[in-house]
Amino acid sequence: MITLKDFLRQSLRESSVESYLYTIEKYKKANRNADKYDYQKVMQYIELLRNNYQPSTIKATLGCIKRYYDYLIAIGKRKDNPARAIRLRDKTENPIQLQDLFTEKELQSLLHPRKERYPFLAKRNKIIMSLLVHQGLRIGEIENLKLSDIDLEKATIQVTGTALTNNRNLPLKAEQILLLYQYINHDRTKLKTWRNDNNKLLLGKLGTPIRTEDVDYLITTYQKQYKKKLTATTIRQSVLANLLAKNNDLRVVQHFAGHKHPDTTEKYRQTGLNALKTAIDKLHPIR
Numbered sequence: 001m002i003t004l005k006d007f008l009r010q011s012l013r014e015s016s017v018e019s020y021l022y023t024i025e026k027y028k029k030a031n032r033n034a035d036k037y038d039y040q041k042v043m044q045y046i047e048l049l050r051n052n053y054q055p056s057t058i059k060a061t062l063g064c065i066k067r068y069y070d071y072l073i074a075i076g077k078r079k080d081n082p083a084r085a086i087r088l089r090d091k092t093e094n095p096i097q098l099q100d101l102f103t104e105k106e107l108q109s110l111l112h113p114r115k116e117r118y119p120f121l122a123k124r125n126k127i128i129m130s131l132l133v134h135q136g137l138r139i140g141e142i143e144n145l146k147l148s149d150i151d152l153e154k155a156t157i158q159v160t161g162t163a164l165t166n167n168r169n170l171p172l173k174a175e176q177i178l179l180l181y182q183y184i185n186h187d188r189t190k191l192k193t194w195r196n197d198n199n200k201l202l203l204g205k206l207g208t209p210i211r212t213e214d215v216d217y218l219i220t221t222y223q224k225q226y227k228k229k230l231t232a233t234t235i236r237q238s239v240l241a242n243l244l245a246k247n248n249d250l251r252v253v254q255h256f257a258g259h260k261h262p263d264t265t266e267k268y269r270q271t272g273l274n275a276l277k278t279a280i281d282k283l284h285p286i287r
Contacts, residue, residue: 023064136239165258
C-alpha cells in the first residue's frame with residue numbers, strides 16, 4: 001500500500017512534502033478519530049484555528065487536510081473527502097456576530113398586526129415581512145418575485161436565485177397562503193394602474209414594482225422595537241442561525257438558504273465553542 005509520503009510526492013515538490021506531513025501529523029494528533037471525521041467535525045477544527053492563527057496559516061492547513069483525506073480515498077479507507085467543499089473567506093469579510101442576532105420569538109414579533117400609514121399597503125407589507133421571517137429571503141429575491149412564482153394550491157413559492165444564491169422552491173406557511181390570496185386578488189389589483197402592466201408580485205403605492213429602498217425603509221419602521229440593528233441581512237442571518245440551533249440538517253438549511261456551498265451555511269451554526277463565546281459576550285460584554 002502506498003504511504004502518505006509517496007502519495008504526496010505524486011503532486012508536490014519534495015520541499016513541500018515534509019511541510020505537508022508535519023501539518024497532517026499535527027492534525028491527526030489533535031483529532032484522534034480524524035480519519036472518520038465528517039464535514040462538521042473538520043469545520044469545528046477550522047473554527048478553533050481561527051482563534052489562534054492568521055488566515056494564511058489556516059488556508060495552508062486546510063490544504064494539507066484536504067490532501068490527507070484524498071490519501072484516505074486513494075488507499076480505500078474512505079469514499080469521500082469531508083474537507084473538499086470547504087472554502088475559506090477573505091480575511092476582510094466580517095464574521096457573523098451570532099450574539100447580535102434575533103431569537104425566533106423576536107422575529108415573530110415583526111409579524112404582529114400594527115397600524116399602517118397607508119392601509120392599502122398593509123397586506124403587501126405583511127407579506128414582505130413574512131418572506132423575510134419565514135423564508136429568509138434576500139431583498140433582491142423579494143424584488144424579483146413574480147405572480148407565477150406563487151402556487152397557492154401547492155403552498156409553495158419559487159425563488160429565483162441571485163449571484164450569491166441558488167434557485168429553490170420553498171413551502172409557504174398557512175397564514176401566508178390566505179394573505180397572498182387576498183393580496184393578489186384584491187389589494188394588488190387596486191395598486192396596479194393602467195400604465196404599469198407587469199407581473200411582479202409586489203407593487204408600490206403607484207403600481208410600480210417595489211425597489212430595494214422600499215423594503216429597507218419598511219424594515220426601519222420596525223427598528224424602534226429593538227436595541228439590536230434590524231436589517232434584511234440580520235433578519236436572514238437570524239432565521240438561518242435559529243434553524244441550525246434546532247439541529248436541522250446542514251444540507252437542508254443550505255438548500256433553504258440557497259447557499260451554493262455548505263461552508264457558507266456552516267458559519268451560522270452555534271457550536272459549543274461559539275455558543276460559550278455568545279453567552280460570555282451577553283453576560284460580560286467588553287467595551
